[in-house]
Amino acid sequence: MSLQLREGLNVQFQGYPYRVLDIQQGRSVTLMDKCNAYTKEMTFDEADHYFSLGKLKVVEDDGYIFRDDNLPPIPSALPEHLRHSVQRRLQYVTAILAQTAKTSCSRTLLPIAQIVAQAIGDKKIPSSPTLYRWCRDYQNSGEDIMSLAPRTQNCGRRHGQIHPEVIDLFYSVLDRCYLTIHRNSKKHVHQKLIDEIYLENKKRPKEEWLSFLSYGGFCKLLKRVLDPFIEMARRYSERYARRYFRTRDRGPAAFFPLERVEIDHTILDVIIIHPITKKILGRPTVTVAIDRRTRMVCAIYIDLAPPSSVAAMLCIKQAVSSKAELLQQYGLATEHCWPVEGRIAGIWMDNGPEFHSHVHKQLCKDLKMELQYCPPGMPWYKAVVERFIGTLNTRLIHRLPGTTWSNPEMRASYPSEKLACITLEELRQLVFKWVVVDYHNTRHSELGETPLQCWDRLTASHPIPALCDGSKLETQFSLTFHRRISNGRISTKGLIYHHPHLIHLRECMPSNTKFMLRIDPEDVRQAYIYDPINKALMKVDCISIDTDQELSWRDYLSMRKDQQSDNDTDDVTQEKIRSDKAALNDEIFQLQARADQQLRALKGKKPSNGHKATDTKHAAIPINVNATVVDDLDSEDWEVEVDTLRGDKNV
Numbered sequence: 001m002s003l004q005l006r007e008g009l010n011v012q013f014q015g016y017p018y019r020v021l022d023i024q025q026g027r028s029v030t031l032m033d034k035c036n037a038y039t040k041e042m043t044f045d046e047a048d049h050y051f052s053l054g055k056l057k058v059v060e061d062d063g064y065i066f067r068d069d070n071l072p073p074i075p076s077a078l079p080e081h082l083r084h085s086v087q088r089r090l091q092y093v094t095a096i097l098a099q100t101a102k103t104s105c106s107r108t109l110l111p112i113a114q115i116v117a118q119a120i121g122d123k124k125i126p127s128s129p130t131l132y133r134w135c136r137d138y139q140n141s142g143e144d145i146m147s148l149a150p151r152t153q154n155c156g157r158r159h160g161q162i163h164p165e166v167i168d169l170f171y172s173v174l175d176r177c178y179l180t181i182h183r184n185s186k187k188h189v190h191q192k193l194i195d196e197i198y199l200e201n202k203k204r205p206k207e208e209w210l211s212f213l214s215y216g217g218f219c220k221l222l223k224r225v226l227d228p229f230i231e232m233a234r235r236y237s238e239r240y241a242r243r244y245f246r247t248r249d250r251g252p253a254a255f256f257p258l259e260r261v262e263i264d265h266t267i268l269d270v271i272i273i274h275p276i277t278k279k280i281l282g283r284p285t286v287t288v289a290i291d292r293r294t295r296m297v298c299a300i301y302i303d304l305a306p307p308s309s310v311a312a313m314l315c316i317k318q319a320v321s322s323k324a325e326l327l328q329q330y331g332l333a334t335e336h337c338w339p340v341e342g343r344i345a346g347i348w349m350d351n352g353p354e355f356h357s358h359v360h361k362q363l364c365k366d367l368k369m370e371l372q373y374c375p376p377g378m379p380w381y382k383a384v385v386e387r388f389i390g391t392l393n394t395r396l397i398h399r400l401p402g403t404t405w406s407n408p409e410m411r412a413s414y415p416s417e418k419l420a421c422i423t424l425e426e427l428r429q430l431v432f433k434w435v436v437v438d439y440h441n442t443r444h445s446e447l448g449e450t451p452l453q454c455w456d457r458l459t460a461s462h463p464i465p466a467l468c469d470g471s472k473l474e475t476q477f478s479l480t481f482h483r484r485i486s487n488g489r490i491s492t493k494g495l496i497y498h499h500p501h502l503i504h505l506r507e508c509m510p511s512n513t514k515f516m517l518r519i520d521p522e523d524v525r526q527a528y529i530y531d532p533i534n535k536a537l538m539k540v541d542c543i544s545i546d547t548d549q550e551l552s553w554r555d556y557l558s559m560r561k562d563q564q565s566d567n568d569t570d571d572v573t574q575e576k577i578r579s580d581k582a583a584l585n586d587e588i589f590q591l592q593a594r595a596d597q598q599l600r601a602l603k604g605k606k607p608s609n610g611h612k613a614t615d616t617k618h619a620a621i622p623i624n625v626n627a628t629v630v631d632d633l634d635s636e637d638w639e640v641e642v643d644t645l646r647g648d649k650n651v
Helices: 044-053 080-099 106-120 128-140 164-178 186-202 215-225 228-235 238-244 309-320 324-329 358-366 379-395 424-441 451-461 470-476 502-508 553-567 571-603 638-645
Strands: 010-013 016-024 028-033 039-043 056-058 261-267 280-282 285-291 297-303 346-349 370-373 479-483 489-492 495-498 515-519 527-531 536-542
Touching: 016 215, 028 044, 039 044, 044 056, 080 106, 080 128, 106 128, 164 186, 164 215, 186 215, 228 238, 261 309, 261 379, 285 309, 285 379, 297 309, 297 424, 309 358, 346 379, 358 370, 358 479, 379 424, 424 451, 479 489, 489 515, 495 527
Parallel strands: 261 346, 346 370
Antiparallel strands: 010 016, 010 056, 016 028, 028 039, 261 285, 285 297, 479 515, 489 495, 495 536, 515 527, 527 536
């Protein structure tokens, strides 16, 4: 088997991948290393020798269909003027072969050719040798239509007249100046090549000077010989190039509803204001869960707080629960439906920290949902939710006043802050209405039907398993804390909960036992404590002052933060408070010192019971004023302390 090479063919030389850059038939072959863009040139005899030894191997191009004559594989791939030429020749050839077998006789061919030319309106009848050559090529190729295609595209000087030494200088400059992390421009690299040619010409006689390569020729040669992947890998990085040239696969597929739900969150392109003060609050965060098979939105949660495990938990809670109350709240229950509810088989997400939290993993485990994390750098594993977020922005969010658009170029001079007039609750209502009214009832290009129609059709043959009752579901979607019971109450983050049985529960368990407290993130007043004795959840009452009305967990934390910031004073006031506290503390210490002096003065007086006074020798003994003053009437160690001060054994 002989070696068959063509430009662009992938080969392996001594185990390393190469690509055929240039072929000079019968003379040389130029290969380029696909790892570092280095080139290697060898003669045809050397290539045949390496091929016979097995060191040079041709890598089969899977999925490629090509011809050896450098023509397109099918006639429709030819340029339009060449397709007309092929059809013209085919009509002459088929008419001749249908009427005679003597394709070399001009007296037989010309009458047939005149009839064909009159039928197709051809003003220039081909000559007899031309007709003979067409018929011969058509028969020898097994009646291949492409054998009649003109070969004019293979004519002419295809590779140019560039001196081989200029080519060597080109590759040298390309490697040293262009394929570097400094990312020099083509103009600067071309100027460097001109300088190299100029220095080389100074060493030669004038009649042997090398011709300079024009900038246009330099760019054409660069585009022809340099692989785009190698160019990006050498100028930027291999990681950047692999990410840019990654395979755009569709990712794992789903075959029935809720088999695979994708979840993600992003910041919406709109500014939200306060409903009362009209103050700008910022851009909200949306957390979306969508079914990959039917494209039905399972849940959509919008809040001003950044992404967190609480947002992911509330989104999953909305996904598995009934949407009837939500539709009733926004006045959509009579005309529209949102039937997505029930058990989710698997959930796909990225590697954000909120999706790796213990709360999120435990919740998915309790609901028997399989957790799947997308591999890093492969966003197509959750491409459906990424595409939906883009659709939400382009079809709704960018139409609202106060939108920030997707980038500064699109925003231009649009005054987003001045036009912002939408509150968070109004945005939620608009988004829910758009999902139920517009998105679910719009034909999807990939499904061929609306998401709602696809859901109804597939759920009829594959029903969705239901979850447990509402009370158990409510406790599953709760924030979990482990706290001790103190004084018949249990508290966390300033929230205090009470139940008459808590004191009894604490006395029945060891003193250092921590009990599980579960708080509803949508209403902090709803909380349960786990009773390990009776193996039951016990509902507790919230007795905190600031929880008289329904309050979500995030709103409560925000309220506490605002109260703390309101109580903070400026530095001058803080300094005054610190000095006043120090003065008060010093005044207390002075009172204590005055009391100590009074006590010592009382001990120095004569006793009132008629006993002799203390010896003057003993009175002259110095007393350690730093020692703790002990009353001699109440202390049993007084005699021991006096003995340590006594200097005369006879007294």
